[in-house]
Structures are given as C-alpha cells and as structure tokens.
Amino acid sequence: MDDSWMKQDRPLILVTNQAHPDALAVLAGFARIDANPAEAPWPRAELFRRAAGADGLLAFMTDHVDDEFLAHCPNLRAIGCALKGADNFDLAACRARNVAVAVVPDLLTAPTAELALGLMIGLGRHIRAGDALVRGGGFAGWRPILFGAGLEGAVVGIIGMGAVGRGIAARLAGFACRRIIHHDPAVEGSVGLTGLLATADWVVLAAPLNRGTLHMIDGPALARLQPGALLVNIARGSLVDEAAVAAALQSGHLGGYAADAFELEDWARADRPSAIPAALLEHPRSLFTPHLGSAVVEVRRQIAMQAATALAEFFAGRPMPGRL
Numbered sequence: 001m002d003d004s005w006m007k008q009d010r011p012l013i014l015v016t017n018q019a020h021p022d023a024l025a026v027l028a029g030f031a032r033i034d035a036n037p038a039e040a041p042w043p044r045a046e047l048f049r050r051a052a053g054a055d056g057l058l059a060f061m062t063d064h065v066d067d068e069f070l071a072h073c074p075n076l077r078a079i080g081c082a083l084k085g086a087d088n089f090d091l092a093a094c095r096a097r098n099v100a101v102a103v104v105p106d107l108l109t110a111p112t113a114e115l116a117l118g119l120m121i122g123l124g125r126h127i128r129a130g131d132a133l134v135r136g137g138g139f140a141g142w143r144p145i146l147f148g149a150g151l152e153g154a155v156v157g158i159i160g161m162g163a164v165g166r167g168i169a170a171r172l173a174g175f176a177c178r179r180i181i182h183h184d185p186a187v188e189g190s191v192g193l194t195g196l197l198a199t200a201d202w203v204v205l206a207a208p209l210n211r212g213t214l215h216m217i218d219g220p221a222l223a224r225l226q227p228g229a230l231l232v233n234i235a236r237g238s239l240v241d242e243a244a245v246a247a248a249l250q251s252g253h254l255g256g257y258a259a260d261a262f263e264l265e266d267w268a269r270a271d272r273p274s275a276i277p278a279a280l281l282e283h284p285r286s287l288f289t290p291h292l293g294s295a296v297v298e299v300r301r302q303i304a305m306q307a308a309t310a311l312a313e314f315f316a317g318r319p320m321p322g323r324l
Contacts, residue, residue, distance in 0.1 A: 011055035011077075011315050016063050017041055019082070023058070023304035030312055031056065048072040056311050058082065058304075059089070061291065064267030066090045070097050078314040080307035081322075084108045087209045087236065088267040091324055102310040102322035104303050106163065112260075112293035113167030116204055116234045117175075119258040123230055123287045124149040124202075149201070149230060149255070151175040157200030159216070160207030160235065161187040168204055197224040202232065209236035209266060219244040228255035234293055237262035238269060246279040249286065258287040265291065 013027050015035035027033050034050055036042055041062040042050065051057070051073040059065065059081045070076065070093055078100040081089065086103050094101050122128065126146040133139055133146075156177050158165045161184040169180050182189070183196045184207070193216070197203065203225065207213050217231070217240040225231075231254060233240055242263050248254035257280070266272050280286060294300060306321065314320040 012053055012075075013056040013058060013311060014051055014054040014073075015058040016047065017060040017082075019058060019308075020301045020304040022301055023082075023308040026305060026308040026312055027058065030315055051076070056080070056315065058307055058311065061088070061265065064088050065094065065101075067093050070094070070099065078102075078311055078320065080309075080311040080314075080320075082303050082307040085208055085236065086324060090268075100314055100320055101324050102307070102314075102320045103324060104306045105322055107299055107303050107306065108294040109163040109167045111296045111299050112164050112234055113171055115260060115289065115293050116164075116168045116206070116232060117171050119232050119234065119260065119287060119289065120151065120202060120204070120230070123232065123256045123258040123285075124151070128287050129284060149228075151177055151202070153178050154201040155179045155181065155199055156202045156204065157191075157196040158182045158204045158206055159193070159196065159239075160184055160205065161190070162206065162208070164235070165204075165206035168206060193221070194224055197221060197229075198226065200229060201226065202230050205231075205233040205235045205239045207235055207239060209238055209268070214238055214269075215241045217241065217245070219247070222248040222254060225254065227253055230254075230256045231258070233257075233259040233261060235261060236266060237264065238266040238272070242273070242277050242280055246277045246283065249283045250279065254285075256285040256287070257283075260289045260291055260293050262291075 011031045013031040013033050015033060017036055018039055024033060024035060053075060054073050055075050055077050057079040059079050061083050076099050081103045084103055084105060089101060091101060125148045130146055152175060154177050156172055158168055161182045172180055181191050181196055183193045184190050222244055245257050249257060262276050263273050264275060294303060310321050
C-alpha cells in the first residue's frame with residue numbers, strides 16, 4: 001500500500017545543526033526531517049530556503065530567529081532550542097506569529113560551571129604558556145618561571161547567580177577561597193557591582209545577556225578592578241567590551257582574561273563585531289575555548305533529546321517542556 005500521503009501529512013522539522021542520532025530518532029517518530037549533517041551551520045540564504053516549508057525547528061546557538069527569519073517560514077509553529085540562553089531569538093516576534101519556543105533550562109549548568117573552574121585554573125596557573133614551553137622543546141627541568149595565581153585564599157566575585165553562577169560557587173567551595181561574593185540584584189546577599197570589582201581577585205561572569213548587561217564590563221568597569229585581577233567569561237561575549245579588555249591587558253591593569261563566549265556570536269546585536277580583536281587573541285595572558293560550556297558527550301545528547309522531545313510534545317498537542 002502506498003502510504004506516501006500519510007508521510008506528507010506529518011510535520012516537517014528543520015534541524016539546523018548537527019544533532020545526536022537519538023534526537024533525530026525522536027523527531028523521525030512523528031515528523032519528516034531536513035537535518036544538517038555538517039559541523040558548520042547553513043549559510044543564512046540556504047537556511048531561509050530550507051525553512052520555507054518547515055513546521056518546526058530544532059535550533060542551536062548559531063541560529064538567529066527574528067522577523068526576517070520568521071517571514072521566510074510562514075508554516076512555522078514551534079521551535080525547540082538545544083540551548084539555555086535565548087538572547088538570539090526574538091521572543092516577542094515569535095509570540096506575535098504564534099510560534100512556541102522552548103529551551104533546555106537545566107542541563108547546561110554542571111558542565112558550564114566545571115569549565116569555568118577549568119578556565120580559572122588554566123588562566124591563573126599559566127597552563128597555556130607552560131604547555132607551549134614543553135611542546136616547543138624549551139623544558140630542561142624545573143626553573144623559577146611562570147608563577148601564577150591560585151584559588152586558595154582568593155576573593156572570587158561571581159556576576160550573575162542563576163543556576164550557573166550557583167554551580168560555580170558550589171564547586172569553588174572545595175578550593176579554600178577566602179571569600180566568594182556575588183552581584184545579582186535578584187539574589188539575597190548581593191553586593192554592588194562597583195564593590196565587587198574593587199574587592200575581587202577573580203571576577204567570573206555568569207549573567208544573561210540583555211540590555212542591562214550589555215558591555216557591563218567596559219573600560220570604566222575594568223578600571224575599577226584591583227591591579228592584576230583576573231577575569232573569566234563563560235556566559236555571553238557581549239557582557240564585556242572585548243576591545244576594552246584587550247586595552248586593559250596591554251596596560252597591565254588586568255592580569256588575565258579567559259573566555260568561552262565571544263561578541264561575534266551575539267546575533268541579537270545588530271552591531272556585533274565580525275571577529276575577535278587581534279590584540280586580544282595575541283595577548284599572552286589570555287585563554288580561550290570555542291564555546292565548549294556544554295560540550296560533554298552525554299550532556300549534548302541529553303540537550304538535543306530534550307529539545308526534540310519538546311517538539312514531539314508540542315505536535316502531539318501536549319504542553320511543551322521548557323516553553324518560554
């Protein structure tokens with residue numbers, strides 16, 4: 001029996017980036033799938049072409065859903081986001097077109113908090129420079145070099161005490177820090193941003209990106225830091241002004257900068273830069289990872305599965321987990 005007509009009645013789900021096979025299997029259980037098998041996202045023009053008939057979208061960090069995008073997919077009814085922070089998605093535009101949006105609120109917390117500590121230790125203990133020295137053939141035994149900064153006895157300031165900020169604080173509890181302070185007006189015990197910057201040996205950014213936090217760490221904020229303080233950003237690139245960070249590193253006032261997120265990723269900004277400043281990339285007291293916060297095999301599988309399941313629930317007519 002020819003059942004092709006039944007298949008055509010199933011919703012079409014566009015999967016914009018490489019997704020775990022288990023998540024694709026969930027989608028295949030109720031929908032037709034057009035999935036990107038590559039590591040690189042489709043160019044925007046290709047994405048628009050493929051989205052034209054899509055009923056659902058399994059979306060990732062590289063996607064920017066705005067009025068222009070939505071105009072290219074008039075059939076779109078639901079977006080399952082394999083991510084937590086939805087700043088690259090215009091939620092008001094989605095609501096205006098009755099497009100449901102769901103995120104994965106919890107699974108990214110633990111791996112991102114772990115990476116924050118990894119970046120702190122890597123930056124403070126000059127692991128990048130030490131690795132280069134050994135690989136370059138310059139190691140002939142112990143020498144009194146590359147003395148760095150530890151966590152024991154340090155004052156650590158965390159900006160943003162949502163799930164990730166709390167996860168970082170919990171993990172730091174085992175490192176014998178002198179004090180862990182935080183700035184988050186919504187959380188009890190918060191200190192002012194100016195006071196945190198002036199007090200902390202380490203500043204860790206774990207805040208969401210919005211109008212109030214855009215470039216919250218700019219030139220004047222960096223000037224308030226203690227000389228030699230270390231800055232770590234595992235949240236969103238645009239929490240900092242990267243050019244100002246590069247200048248503070250070059251002047252020696254900032255002791256080091258580590259980041260897992262960069263301004264060029266923040267599609268919500270019409271003026272986002274197209275590249276990381278060369279002065280930042282080239283500075284020896286910097287340490288970077290390519291947005292690896294949740295890049296743990298089982299975690300990424302679970303994230304994709306949860307986003308796919310949200311779509312499955314929506315198209316089955318049931319409440320969509322993680323809906324915003």
